Amino acid sequence: MASIDFEQLKQRSIKIRERYHELELIHHGSEWTVQEDALAFLTDAGLVGRLAMSQQGRWPKENTQEELKHKLGETIWWLTVLADRMNINIEEATEKFLTKTEKLLEK
Numbered sequence: 001m002a003s004i005d006f007e008q009l010k011q012r013s014i015k016i017r018e019r020y021h022e023l024e025l026i027h028h029g030s031e032w033t034v035q036e037d038a039l040a041f042l043t044d045a046g047l048v049g050r051l052a053m054s055q056q057g058r059w060p061k062e063n064t065q066e067e068l069k070h071k072l073g074e075t076i077w078w079l080t081v082l083a084d085r086m087n088i089n090i091e092e093a094t095e096k097f098l099t100k101t102e103k104l105l106e107k
Helices: 006-028 034-055 063-083 090-105
Strands: none
Touching: 006 063, 006 090, 034 063, 063 090
């Protein structure tokens, strides 16, 4: 499977979100706000939790692997979209988090 870099992730995510905005205008007369996007992300993140429980045999639902993969990808997409909409560079934010956390955990 091909890998994707942050710039590709960002550009493809923004393009998909723009298309969803077009659909929101058609169906609701307005685009979702950043807050609505954040709520949608949280909903999907909650589903990741439930699907992870299922995958691990802790929730009574079978054959969740493909759905779990989809939701994991979707939550990364949402985070990329949210960062862009709030003028945060997701690559810099991730790098800063990783560096800070690695330093905190050094022995």
